[in-house]
Amino acid sequence: MLLELLTVIAPVFICVALGYGWVRQGNPFPGHFISNMNMNVSVPCMVFAGLFKLDGQWAEMGTVIMASVLAIAIMFVASLLLALAFGRLSRGYLIALSSTNCGNMGLSLCLFAFGDAGLAVGITYFAVSTFLFFPLASLIAEGNFQLSKLFKIPIIYATLFAGGFMAMGVEPPRWLANTTTLIGGIAIPTMLLALGSSLAQIEAGQSLRLFMLSLSRMLLGTAVGLAVTSLFGLTGLTKGVIILQCSMPIAVFTYLLADRYHRQPRDVATMVMMTTLISIGSIPLVLAFVLGMEG
Protein backbone atom coordinates (compact mmCIF):
# COMPACT_ATOMS: atom_id res chain seq x y z
CA MET A 1 0.00 0.00 0.00
CA LEU A 2 2.78 2.40 0.97
CA LEU A 3 4.57 1.71 -2.29
CA GLU A 4 1.39 2.28 -4.24
CA LEU A 5 0.91 5.63 -2.52
CA LEU A 6 4.47 6.58 -3.38
CA THR A 7 3.84 5.68 -7.03
CA VAL A 8 0.96 8.15 -7.15
CA ILE A 9 2.33 10.94 -5.00
CA ALA A 10 6.03 11.01 -5.92
CA PRO A 11 5.60 12.42 -9.46
CA VAL A 12 3.48 15.29 -8.18
CA PHE A 13 5.65 16.38 -5.29
CA ILE A 14 8.91 15.79 -7.17
CA CYS A 15 7.70 18.08 -9.98
CA VAL A 16 6.60 20.75 -7.51
CA ALA A 17 9.89 20.45 -5.64
CA LEU A 18 11.84 20.78 -8.91
CA GLY A 19 9.95 23.98 -9.75
CA TYR A 20 10.58 25.28 -6.24
CA GLY A 21 14.27 24.39 -6.36
CA TRP A 22 14.65 25.81 -9.88
CA VAL A 23 13.55 29.26 -8.70
CA ARG A 24 15.37 29.02 -5.36
CA GLN A 25 18.59 28.30 -7.28
CA GLY A 26 18.14 31.64 -8.97
CA ASN A 27 17.06 30.30 -12.37
CA PRO A 28 14.52 32.36 -14.25
CA PHE A 29 11.04 30.87 -14.57
CA PRO A 30 8.79 32.67 -17.06
CA GLY A 31 5.59 31.98 -15.12
CA HIS A 32 3.58 34.37 -17.24
CA PHE A 33 4.53 32.59 -20.45
CA ILE A 34 3.93 29.14 -18.97
CA SER A 35 0.46 30.02 -17.71
CA ASN A 36 -0.41 31.75 -20.99
CA MET A 37 0.78 28.79 -23.03
CA ASN A 38 -1.05 26.35 -20.78
CA MET A 39 -4.36 28.21 -20.61
CA ASN A 40 -4.45 28.87 -24.36
CA VAL A 41 -2.78 25.89 -25.95
CA SER A 42 -1.66 22.89 -23.96
CA VAL A 43 -4.44 22.56 -21.37
CA PRO A 44 -7.18 22.75 -24.03
CA CYS A 45 -5.28 20.08 -25.97
CA MET A 46 -4.96 17.92 -22.86
CA VAL A 47 -8.67 18.36 -22.08
CA PHE A 48 -9.64 17.40 -25.62
CA ALA A 49 -7.35 14.38 -25.82
CA GLY A 50 -8.06 13.29 -22.25
CA LEU A 51 -11.85 13.26 -22.52
CA PHE A 52 -11.66 10.56 -25.18
CA LYS A 53 -9.91 8.20 -22.83
CA LEU A 54 -13.17 7.96 -20.91
CA ASP A 55 -14.10 4.62 -22.44
CA GLY A 56 -16.64 2.69 -20.46
CA GLN A 57 -17.55 5.65 -18.28
CA TRP A 58 -19.81 7.34 -20.83
CA ALA A 59 -23.00 6.57 -18.96
CA GLU A 60 -21.74 8.16 -15.77
CA MET A 61 -20.72 11.36 -17.52
CA GLY A 62 -23.90 13.28 -16.72
CA THR A 63 -23.72 12.20 -13.09
CA VAL A 64 -20.09 13.28 -12.85
CA ILE A 65 -20.96 16.71 -14.22
CA MET A 66 -23.87 17.14 -11.79
CA ALA A 67 -21.80 15.92 -8.87
CA SER A 68 -19.03 18.36 -9.79
CA VAL A 69 -21.48 21.26 -10.03
CA LEU A 70 -22.95 20.39 -6.65
CA ALA A 71 -19.52 19.89 -5.05
CA ILE A 72 -18.36 23.30 -6.27
CA ALA A 73 -21.58 24.97 -5.07
CA ILE A 74 -21.47 23.35 -1.62
CA MET A 75 -17.79 24.17 -1.32
CA PHE A 76 -18.59 27.81 -2.01
CA VAL A 77 -21.35 28.06 0.59
CA ALA A 78 -19.36 26.08 3.15
CA SER A 79 -16.32 28.32 2.63
CA LEU A 80 -18.51 31.35 3.13
CA LEU A 81 -19.64 29.92 6.46
CA LEU A 82 -16.09 28.90 7.37
CA ALA A 83 -14.76 32.40 6.70
CA LEU A 84 -17.68 33.81 8.71
CA ALA A 85 -16.91 31.47 11.60
CA PHE A 86 -13.34 32.74 11.65
CA GLY A 87 -14.60 36.32 11.43
CA ARG A 88 -12.76 36.86 8.14
CA LEU A 89 -15.49 37.12 5.56
CA SER A 90 -13.95 39.05 2.70
CA ARG A 91 -13.51 38.64 -1.02
CA GLY A 92 -9.95 37.33 -0.90
CA TYR A 93 -10.75 34.74 1.75
CA LEU A 94 -13.90 33.62 0.01
CA ILE A 95 -12.32 32.90 -3.37
CA ALA A 96 -9.28 31.28 -1.80
CA LEU A 97 -11.15 28.99 0.56
CA SER A 98 -13.67 27.85 -2.00
CA SER A 99 -11.08 27.06 -4.68
CA THR A 100 -9.41 23.70 -5.19
CA ASN A 101 -6.20 23.04 -7.06
CA CYS A 102 -8.01 20.56 -9.27
CA GLY A 103 -5.92 21.41 -12.34
CA ASN A 104 -2.25 20.63 -11.99
CA MET A 105 -2.17 18.73 -8.72
CA GLY A 106 -5.60 17.11 -8.91
CA LEU A 107 -5.23 15.90 -12.49
CA SER A 108 -1.84 14.30 -12.04
CA LEU A 109 -3.03 12.49 -8.89
CA CYS A 110 -6.15 11.27 -10.75
CA LEU A 111 -3.96 10.02 -13.59
CA PHE A 112 -1.50 8.08 -11.45
CA ALA A 113 -4.12 6.76 -9.02
CA PHE A 114 -6.75 5.71 -11.55
CA GLY A 115 -5.09 5.75 -14.98
CA ASP A 116 -6.41 7.39 -18.14
CA ALA A 117 -10.06 6.88 -17.20
CA GLY A 118 -9.40 8.58 -13.86
CA LEU A 119 -7.74 11.45 -15.67
CA ALA A 120 -10.79 11.82 -17.92
CA VAL A 121 -13.16 12.04 -14.94
CA GLY A 122 -10.74 14.44 -13.25
CA ILE A 123 -10.71 16.59 -16.39
CA THR A 124 -14.50 16.70 -16.34
CA TYR A 125 -14.43 18.09 -12.80
CA PHE A 126 -11.72 20.52 -13.84
CA ALA A 127 -13.71 21.68 -16.88
CA VAL A 128 -16.82 22.24 -14.76
CA SER A 129 -14.73 24.19 -12.28
CA THR A 130 -13.25 26.32 -15.08
CA PHE A 131 -16.73 26.97 -16.40
CA LEU A 132 -18.33 27.83 -13.05
CA PHE A 133 -15.79 28.70 -10.44
CA PHE A 134 -13.25 30.63 -12.48
CA PRO A 135 -15.76 33.28 -13.64
CA LEU A 136 -17.29 33.41 -10.17
CA ALA A 137 -13.90 33.96 -8.55
CA SER A 138 -13.04 36.67 -11.08
CA LEU A 139 -16.40 38.29 -10.45
CA ILE A 140 -15.83 38.34 -6.70
CA ALA A 141 -12.24 39.55 -6.94
CA GLU A 142 -12.75 42.14 -9.63
CA GLY A 143 -16.25 43.26 -8.78
CA ASN A 144 -17.61 42.64 -12.25
CA PHE A 145 -17.36 39.97 -14.89
CA GLN A 146 -18.36 40.25 -18.49
CA LEU A 147 -20.06 37.13 -19.70
CA SER A 148 -18.24 37.53 -22.99
CA LYS A 149 -14.99 36.74 -21.16
CA LEU A 150 -16.27 33.26 -20.50
CA PHE A 151 -16.23 32.64 -24.21
CA LYS A 152 -12.60 33.63 -24.42
CA ILE A 153 -11.46 30.68 -22.35
CA PRO A 154 -10.12 28.09 -24.84
CA ILE A 155 -10.69 25.23 -22.36
CA ILE A 156 -14.43 25.80 -22.80
CA TYR A 157 -14.11 25.30 -26.54
CA ALA A 158 -11.98 22.21 -26.14
CA THR A 159 -14.65 20.74 -23.87
CA LEU A 160 -17.49 21.63 -26.22
CA PHE A 161 -15.54 20.32 -29.19
CA ALA A 162 -14.87 17.02 -27.46
CA GLY A 163 -18.51 16.93 -26.34
CA GLY A 164 -19.56 17.35 -29.97
CA PHE A 165 -17.54 14.33 -31.06
CA MET A 166 -18.90 12.31 -28.17
CA ALA A 167 -22.50 13.29 -28.84
CA MET A 168 -22.13 12.11 -32.42
CA GLY A 169 -20.43 8.97 -31.20
CA VAL A 170 -17.43 9.59 -33.45
CA GLU A 171 -13.80 9.13 -32.60
CA PRO A 172 -11.69 12.14 -33.56
CA PRO A 173 -9.37 11.58 -36.55
CA ARG A 174 -6.02 10.14 -35.53
CA TRP A 175 -4.01 13.15 -36.64
CA LEU A 176 -6.05 15.32 -34.28
CA ALA A 177 -5.79 12.86 -31.41
CA ASN A 178 -2.01 12.56 -31.93
CA THR A 179 -1.51 16.31 -32.13
CA THR A 180 -3.56 17.12 -29.02
CA THR A 181 -1.89 14.30 -27.08
CA LEU A 182 1.57 15.55 -28.03
CA ILE A 183 0.88 19.19 -27.17
CA GLY A 184 -1.25 18.30 -24.15
CA GLY A 185 1.76 16.51 -22.68
CA ILE A 186 3.22 19.88 -21.79
CA ALA A 187 0.35 20.84 -19.52
CA ILE A 188 0.62 18.85 -16.29
CA PRO A 189 4.41 18.85 -15.81
CA THR A 190 4.77 22.56 -16.52
CA MET A 191 1.79 23.45 -14.32
CA LEU A 192 3.37 21.50 -11.46
CA LEU A 193 6.74 23.17 -12.04
CA ALA A 194 4.91 26.51 -12.12
CA LEU A 195 3.16 25.67 -8.84
CA GLY A 196 6.57 25.00 -7.27
CA SER A 197 8.00 28.21 -8.68
CA SER A 198 5.01 30.24 -7.37
CA LEU A 199 5.44 28.71 -3.93
CA ALA A 200 9.07 29.78 -4.02
CA GLN A 201 8.08 33.34 -4.91
CA ILE A 202 5.06 34.13 -2.78
CA GLU A 203 5.65 35.64 0.61
CA ALA A 204 3.77 33.61 3.12
CA GLY A 205 3.31 34.87 6.64
CA GLN A 206 2.92 32.89 9.83
CA SER A 207 -0.26 32.92 11.77
CA LEU A 208 -1.88 30.32 13.95
CA ARG A 209 -5.29 31.59 13.00
CA LEU A 210 -4.60 31.13 9.29
CA PHE A 211 -3.17 27.70 10.00
CA MET A 212 -6.36 26.65 11.78
CA LEU A 213 -8.39 28.07 8.93
CA SER A 214 -6.27 26.19 6.39
CA LEU A 215 -6.60 22.96 8.32
CA SER A 216 -10.37 23.37 8.58
CA ARG A 217 -10.56 24.11 4.89
CA MET A 218 -8.71 20.90 4.03
CA LEU A 219 -11.03 18.83 6.22
CA LEU A 220 -14.01 20.64 4.75
CA GLY A 221 -12.93 19.80 1.19
CA THR A 222 -12.72 16.08 1.85
CA ALA A 223 -16.03 16.19 3.74
CA VAL A 224 -17.74 17.89 0.80
CA GLY A 225 -16.33 15.25 -1.53
CA LEU A 226 -17.57 12.42 0.67
CA ALA A 227 -21.01 13.99 1.07
CA VAL A 228 -21.53 14.66 -2.63
CA THR A 229 -20.35 11.25 -3.77
CA SER A 230 -22.58 9.42 -1.32
CA LEU A 231 -25.50 11.68 -2.24
CA PHE A 232 -25.13 10.66 -5.87
CA GLY A 233 -24.39 7.06 -4.95
CA LEU A 234 -21.12 7.14 -6.88
CA THR A 235 -18.76 4.20 -6.54
CA GLY A 236 -15.28 3.13 -7.51
CA LEU A 237 -13.22 5.33 -9.77
CA THR A 238 -15.67 8.24 -10.10
CA LYS A 239 -16.15 8.41 -6.35
CA GLY A 240 -12.40 8.35 -5.77
CA VAL A 241 -11.71 11.06 -8.33
CA ILE A 242 -14.37 13.46 -7.01
CA ILE A 243 -13.18 13.01 -3.42
CA LEU A 244 -9.58 13.58 -4.52
CA GLN A 245 -10.45 16.70 -6.49
CA CYS A 246 -12.38 18.15 -3.53
CA SER A 247 -9.47 17.43 -1.18
CA MET A 248 -6.96 19.52 -3.10
CA PRO A 249 -5.29 22.55 -1.50
CA ILE A 250 -6.18 26.13 -2.43
CA ALA A 251 -5.48 27.01 -6.07
CA VAL A 252 -2.60 29.37 -6.86
CA PHE A 253 -4.66 31.42 -9.31
CA THR A 254 -6.71 32.78 -6.41
CA TYR A 255 -3.51 34.35 -5.13
CA LEU A 256 -2.93 35.93 -8.53
CA LEU A 257 -6.48 37.33 -8.48
CA ALA A 258 -6.15 38.52 -4.87
CA ASP A 259 -2.85 40.16 -5.70
CA ARG A 260 -4.11 41.92 -8.80
CA TYR A 261 -7.24 43.33 -7.17
CA HIS A 262 -5.76 43.87 -3.70
CA ARG A 263 -7.95 41.39 -1.88
CA GLN A 264 -5.81 40.39 1.12
CA PRO A 265 -3.03 38.94 -1.07
CA ARG A 266 -0.71 38.25 1.87
CA ASP A 267 -3.24 36.16 3.73
CA VAL A 268 -4.23 34.31 0.57
CA ALA A 269 -0.55 33.59 -0.14
CA THR A 270 -0.16 32.22 3.38
CA MET A 271 -3.20 30.00 2.98
CA VAL A 272 -2.02 28.72 -0.42
CA MET A 273 1.31 27.81 1.13
CA MET A 274 -0.22 26.29 4.26
CA THR A 275 -2.85 24.18 2.51
CA THR A 276 -0.22 22.93 0.04
CA LEU A 277 2.07 21.95 2.90
CA ILE A 278 -0.83 20.30 4.74
CA SER A 279 -1.64 18.41 1.55
CA ILE A 280 1.72 16.62 1.73
CA GLY A 281 0.30 14.91 4.80
CA SER A 282 -3.37 14.82 3.92
CA ILE A 283 -3.22 13.59 0.32
CA PRO A 284 -1.64 10.24 1.25
CA LEU A 285 -4.45 9.70 3.77
CA VAL A 286 -7.17 10.58 1.28
CA LEU A 287 -5.49 8.44 -1.38
CA ALA A 288 -5.15 5.49 0.99
CA PHE A 289 -8.85 5.83 1.67
CA VAL A 290 -10.02 6.07 -1.94
CA LEU A 291 -7.64 3.38 -3.19
CA GLY A 292 -8.49 1.09 -0.28
CA MET A 293 -12.18 1.66 -0.89
CA GLU A 294 -11.73 0.63 -4.50
CA GLY A 295 -9.54 -2.39 -3.98
Add this chain to the structure above:
Amino acid sequence: MLVELITIMSPILLCALVGFIWEKKLQDYPAEFVTRIGMTITIPCLIFHGLISADLDITTLKTVGLVAIACVFTCMAGVALVTHFSGLSPRRYLPTLSFGNAGFLGIPLCYFAFGSDAATLAIVFFFVSAVIHMTFGPGIASGHFHPRRLLKTPIVMAVVCALPFLFLNLPSPRWLLNTTNLLGQAAIPMMLMSLGAALADFQIDSRKRLIWLALFRLSLGIIVGFGFVWAFGLDGLIAKVVIIEASLPVAIMSYAIAEQYDLGHKEMAGIILVTTLASLITIPIILTVLQMQF
Protein backbone atom coordinates in the same frame (compact mmCIF):
# COMPACT_ATOMS: atom_id res chain seq x y z
CA MET B 1 -1.02 6.34 -47.51
CA LEU B 2 -1.80 10.06 -47.60
CA VAL B 3 -3.91 9.82 -44.45
CA GLU B 4 -1.11 7.90 -42.83
CA LEU B 5 1.41 10.60 -43.72
CA ILE B 6 -0.88 13.31 -42.38
CA THR B 7 -1.31 11.35 -39.16
CA ILE B 8 2.45 11.10 -38.74
CA MET B 9 3.46 14.58 -39.83
CA SER B 10 0.72 16.85 -38.54
CA PRO B 11 1.41 16.58 -34.80
CA ILE B 12 5.00 17.65 -35.44
CA LEU B 13 4.14 20.41 -37.89
CA LEU B 14 1.28 21.82 -35.82
CA CYS B 15 3.37 21.81 -32.67
CA ALA B 16 6.17 23.73 -34.39
CA LEU B 17 3.51 26.01 -35.87
CA VAL B 18 2.31 26.92 -32.36
CA GLY B 19 5.85 28.09 -31.53
CA PHE B 20 6.14 29.90 -34.87
CA ILE B 21 2.86 31.80 -34.48
CA TRP B 22 3.53 32.50 -30.80
CA GLU B 23 6.86 34.12 -31.59
CA LYS B 24 5.52 36.01 -34.62
CA LYS B 25 2.57 37.43 -32.69
CA LEU B 26 3.73 37.85 -29.11
CA GLN B 27 7.51 37.76 -29.48
CA ASP B 28 7.96 36.53 -25.94
CA TYR B 29 8.83 32.91 -26.56
CA PRO B 30 11.43 32.16 -23.86
CA ALA B 31 13.65 29.95 -26.02
CA GLU B 32 16.55 30.14 -23.61
CA PHE B 33 14.41 28.96 -20.69
CA VAL B 34 12.88 26.13 -22.70
CA THR B 35 16.32 24.92 -23.81
CA ARG B 36 17.65 25.17 -20.28
CA ILE B 37 14.81 23.31 -18.62
CA GLY B 38 14.96 20.82 -21.49
CA MET B 39 18.67 20.13 -21.10
CA THR B 40 18.53 19.90 -17.30
CA ILE B 41 15.15 18.29 -16.57
CA THR B 42 12.81 17.17 -19.31
CA ILE B 43 15.20 15.65 -21.89
CA PRO B 44 17.16 13.63 -19.30
CA CYS B 45 13.81 12.35 -18.00
CA LEU B 46 12.72 11.43 -21.54
CA ILE B 47 15.95 9.51 -22.17
CA PHE B 48 15.90 7.77 -18.80
CA HIS B 49 12.26 6.76 -19.06
CA GLY B 50 12.68 5.65 -22.67
CA LEU B 51 15.62 3.42 -21.81
CA ILE B 52 14.31 1.78 -18.64
CA SER B 53 10.78 1.21 -19.84
CA ALA B 54 11.94 -0.27 -23.14
CA ASP B 55 10.71 -3.67 -24.15
CA LEU B 56 13.79 -4.20 -26.28
CA ASP B 57 16.80 -6.37 -25.67
CA ILE B 58 20.20 -4.86 -25.04
CA THR B 59 21.62 -6.13 -28.35
CA THR B 60 19.10 -4.11 -30.34
CA LEU B 61 19.87 -0.98 -28.34
CA LYS B 62 23.62 -1.54 -28.76
CA THR B 63 23.27 -2.10 -32.52
CA VAL B 64 21.41 1.17 -32.94
CA GLY B 65 24.00 2.94 -30.78
CA LEU B 66 26.88 1.62 -32.88
CA VAL B 67 25.18 2.39 -36.20
CA ALA B 68 24.43 5.88 -34.89
CA ILE B 69 28.12 6.41 -34.11
CA ALA B 70 29.01 5.22 -37.60
CA CYS B 71 26.38 7.48 -39.22
CA VAL B 72 27.37 10.60 -37.32
CA PHE B 73 31.10 10.18 -37.95
CA THR B 74 30.53 9.38 -41.61
CA CYS B 75 28.47 12.56 -41.96
CA MET B 76 31.33 14.47 -40.33
CA ALA B 77 33.78 12.86 -42.74
CA GLY B 78 31.52 13.80 -45.66
CA VAL B 79 31.34 17.41 -44.53
CA ALA B 80 35.12 17.44 -43.95
CA LEU B 81 35.72 16.18 -47.49
CA VAL B 82 33.52 18.84 -49.02
CA THR B 83 35.05 21.67 -47.00
CA HIS B 84 38.51 20.36 -47.89
CA PHE B 85 37.90 20.30 -51.63
CA SER B 86 35.83 23.46 -51.85
CA GLY B 87 38.10 25.55 -49.66
CA LEU B 88 35.39 26.27 -47.09
CA SER B 89 36.35 26.57 -43.44
CA PRO B 90 36.06 23.20 -41.67
CA ARG B 91 36.01 24.96 -38.30
CA ARG B 92 32.84 26.66 -39.42
CA TYR B 93 30.96 23.79 -41.00
CA LEU B 94 32.17 20.63 -39.31
CA PRO B 95 30.62 21.32 -35.88
CA THR B 96 27.33 22.48 -37.33
CA LEU B 97 26.50 20.99 -40.70
CA SER B 98 27.28 17.41 -39.67
CA PHE B 99 24.46 17.03 -37.14
CA GLY B 100 20.82 16.25 -37.81
CA ASN B 101 17.78 17.02 -35.70
CA ALA B 102 17.67 13.47 -34.37
CA GLY B 103 15.88 14.44 -31.19
CA PHE B 104 12.90 16.67 -31.56
CA LEU B 105 12.03 15.69 -35.09
CA GLY B 106 13.40 12.16 -35.07
CA ILE B 107 11.81 10.87 -31.88
CA PRO B 108 8.22 11.97 -32.59
CA LEU B 109 8.52 10.92 -36.25
CA CYS B 110 9.59 7.42 -35.25
CA TYR B 111 6.93 7.32 -32.55
CA PHE B 112 4.02 8.34 -34.74
CA ALA B 113 5.22 6.29 -37.71
CA PHE B 114 6.37 3.07 -36.04
CA GLY B 115 5.29 3.11 -32.38
CA SER B 116 6.96 3.35 -29.01
CA ASP B 117 9.73 0.76 -29.58
CA ALA B 118 10.89 2.82 -32.54
CA ALA B 119 10.81 5.92 -30.34
CA THR B 120 13.11 4.20 -27.85
CA LEU B 121 15.57 3.34 -30.63
CA ALA B 122 15.33 6.94 -31.84
CA ILE B 123 16.18 8.07 -28.30
CA VAL B 124 19.34 5.95 -28.43
CA PHE B 125 20.29 7.43 -31.81
CA PHE B 126 19.55 10.94 -30.54
CA PHE B 127 21.64 10.40 -27.42
CA VAL B 128 24.66 9.26 -29.43
CA SER B 129 24.31 12.12 -31.87
CA ALA B 130 23.81 14.69 -29.08
CA VAL B 131 26.84 13.49 -27.12
CA ILE B 132 29.06 13.63 -30.22
CA HIS B 133 27.62 17.03 -31.06
CA MET B 134 28.21 18.36 -27.55
CA THR B 135 31.77 16.97 -27.46
CA PHE B 136 32.99 17.79 -30.94
CA GLY B 137 30.73 20.73 -31.77
CA PRO B 138 32.05 23.30 -29.31
CA GLY B 139 35.38 21.44 -29.29
CA ILE B 140 36.07 21.98 -33.00
CA ALA B 141 34.51 25.42 -32.92
CA SER B 142 36.65 26.65 -30.04
CA GLY B 143 39.65 24.35 -30.30
CA HIS B 144 39.26 23.18 -26.69
CA PHE B 145 37.82 19.88 -25.56
CA HIS B 146 36.20 19.34 -22.17
CA PRO B 147 35.31 15.65 -21.93
CA ARG B 148 35.02 15.82 -18.16
CA ARG B 149 32.47 18.58 -18.29
CA LEU B 150 30.44 16.41 -20.63
CA LEU B 151 30.17 13.69 -18.01
CA LYS B 152 28.43 16.12 -15.73
CA THR B 153 25.70 17.06 -18.17
CA PRO B 154 22.30 15.76 -17.03
CA ILE B 155 21.72 14.01 -20.37
CA VAL B 156 24.78 11.81 -19.90
CA MET B 157 23.91 11.29 -16.24
CA ALA B 158 20.46 10.07 -17.25
CA VAL B 159 22.04 7.31 -19.35
CA VAL B 160 24.53 6.43 -16.62
CA CYS B 161 21.62 6.10 -14.16
CA ALA B 162 19.69 3.93 -16.63
CA LEU B 163 22.58 1.49 -17.24
CA PRO B 164 22.18 -0.56 -14.03
CA PHE B 165 18.49 -1.07 -14.81
CA LEU B 166 19.33 -2.19 -18.34
CA PHE B 167 22.27 -4.46 -17.68
CA LEU B 168 21.43 -5.91 -14.28
CA ASN B 169 17.75 -6.28 -15.11
CA LEU B 170 16.82 -4.44 -11.94
CA PRO B 171 13.08 -3.91 -11.65
CA SER B 172 12.41 -0.24 -12.30
CA PRO B 173 10.39 1.35 -9.50
CA ARG B 174 7.04 2.61 -10.69
CA TRP B 175 7.25 5.91 -8.87
CA LEU B 176 10.41 6.69 -10.81
CA LEU B 177 8.86 5.58 -14.10
CA ASN B 178 5.80 7.76 -13.46
CA THR B 179 7.85 10.80 -12.51
CA THR B 180 10.24 10.61 -15.45
CA ASN B 181 7.37 9.84 -17.82
CA LEU B 182 5.43 12.89 -16.65
CA LEU B 183 8.39 15.25 -17.00
CA GLY B 184 9.75 13.58 -20.13
CA GLN B 185 6.54 13.98 -22.11
CA ALA B 186 6.96 17.75 -21.98
CA ALA B 187 10.37 17.59 -23.69
CA ILE B 188 9.45 16.97 -27.32
CA PRO B 189 6.48 19.34 -27.70
CA MET B 190 8.39 22.14 -25.98
CA MET B 191 11.47 21.69 -28.14
CA LEU B 192 9.30 21.50 -31.28
CA MET B 193 7.71 24.81 -30.29
CA SER B 194 11.23 26.19 -29.83
CA LEU B 195 12.08 25.01 -33.33
CA GLY B 196 9.04 26.87 -34.68
CA ALA B 197 9.87 29.97 -32.66
CA ALA B 198 13.48 29.90 -33.84
CA LEU B 199 12.38 29.61 -37.48
CA ALA B 200 10.16 32.66 -36.93
CA ASP B 201 13.12 34.67 -35.69
CA PHE B 202 15.75 33.65 -38.19
CA GLN B 203 17.34 36.41 -40.17
CA ILE B 204 18.35 34.76 -43.37
CA ASP B 205 21.43 35.55 -45.29
CA SER B 206 20.48 34.52 -48.79
CA ARG B 207 23.41 33.32 -50.76
CA LYS B 208 23.40 30.60 -53.35
CA ARG B 209 26.06 28.69 -51.46
CA LEU B 210 23.60 28.18 -48.64
CA ILE B 211 21.11 26.33 -50.83
CA TRP B 212 23.83 24.04 -52.15
CA LEU B 213 25.14 23.31 -48.68
CA ALA B 214 21.62 22.56 -47.47
CA LEU B 215 20.88 20.18 -50.31
CA PHE B 216 24.27 18.54 -49.92
CA ARG B 217 23.66 18.01 -46.19
CA LEU B 218 20.22 16.51 -46.68
CA SER B 219 21.33 14.11 -49.42
CA LEU B 220 24.45 13.15 -47.46
CA GLY B 221 22.26 12.06 -44.52
CA ILE B 222 19.91 10.07 -46.70
CA ILE B 223 22.80 8.30 -48.47
CA VAL B 224 24.56 7.55 -45.18
CA GLY B 225 21.37 6.17 -43.63
CA PHE B 226 20.49 3.88 -46.51
CA GLY B 227 24.18 3.03 -46.97
CA PHE B 228 24.69 1.74 -43.44
CA VAL B 229 21.40 -0.15 -43.42
CA TRP B 230 22.56 -1.89 -46.57
CA ALA B 231 26.18 -2.36 -45.45
CA PHE B 232 25.25 -3.83 -42.05
CA GLY B 233 22.32 -5.80 -43.47
CA LEU B 234 19.90 -4.20 -41.03
CA ASP B 235 16.19 -4.74 -41.37
CA GLY B 236 12.88 -4.23 -39.62
CA LEU B 237 12.50 -1.55 -37.00
CA ILE B 238 16.23 -0.80 -36.69
CA ALA B 239 16.54 -0.10 -40.41
CA LYS B 240 13.54 2.22 -40.39
CA VAL B 241 14.77 4.19 -37.38
CA VAL B 242 18.32 4.53 -38.71
CA ILE B 243 17.16 5.78 -42.10
CA ILE B 244 14.74 8.31 -40.59
CA GLU B 245 17.24 9.54 -38.03
CA ALA B 246 20.05 9.95 -40.56
CA SER B 247 17.96 11.88 -43.08
CA LEU B 248 16.75 14.71 -40.86
CA PRO B 249 17.43 18.43 -41.33
CA VAL B 250 20.27 20.21 -39.55
CA ALA B 251 19.89 20.41 -35.76
CA ILE B 252 18.80 23.64 -34.15
CA MET B 253 21.67 23.23 -31.68
CA SER B 254 24.04 23.96 -34.58
CA TYR B 255 22.62 27.46 -34.67
CA ALA B 256 23.40 27.93 -30.99
CA ILE B 257 26.98 26.75 -31.56
CA ALA B 258 27.39 28.95 -34.63
CA GLU B 259 26.09 31.94 -32.70
CA GLN B 260 28.20 31.28 -29.62
CA TYR B 261 31.46 30.87 -31.53
CA ASP B 262 30.69 33.43 -34.21
CA LEU B 263 30.72 30.95 -37.09
CA GLY B 264 28.27 32.68 -39.40
CA HIS B 265 25.03 32.02 -37.57
CA LYS B 266 22.93 33.81 -40.18
CA GLU B 267 24.06 31.39 -42.83
CA MET B 268 23.45 28.51 -40.44
CA ALA B 269 19.91 29.81 -39.83
CA GLY B 270 19.37 29.71 -43.58
CA ILE B 271 20.73 26.18 -43.83
CA ILE B 272 18.49 25.00 -40.98
CA LEU B 273 15.47 26.67 -42.55
CA VAL B 274 16.16 25.27 -46.02
CA THR B 275 16.90 21.73 -44.80
CA THR B 276 13.82 21.81 -42.54
CA LEU B 277 11.57 23.00 -45.37
CA ALA B 278 13.10 20.51 -47.81
CA SER B 279 12.53 17.73 -45.28
CA LEU B 280 8.80 18.41 -45.62
CA ILE B 281 9.23 16.80 -49.03
CA THR B 282 11.95 14.25 -48.32
CA ILE B 283 10.44 12.80 -45.12
CA PRO B 284 7.10 11.81 -46.67
CA ILE B 285 8.98 10.21 -49.58
CA ILE B 286 11.29 8.31 -47.22
CA LEU B 287 8.33 7.21 -45.08
CA THR B 288 6.59 5.91 -48.18
CA VAL B 289 9.71 4.04 -49.29
CA LEU B 290 10.12 2.55 -45.81
CA GLN B 291 6.51 1.47 -45.78
CA MET B 292 6.99 -0.43 -49.02
CA GLN B 293 10.55 -1.63 -48.63
CA PHE B 294 11.02 -2.81 -45.06
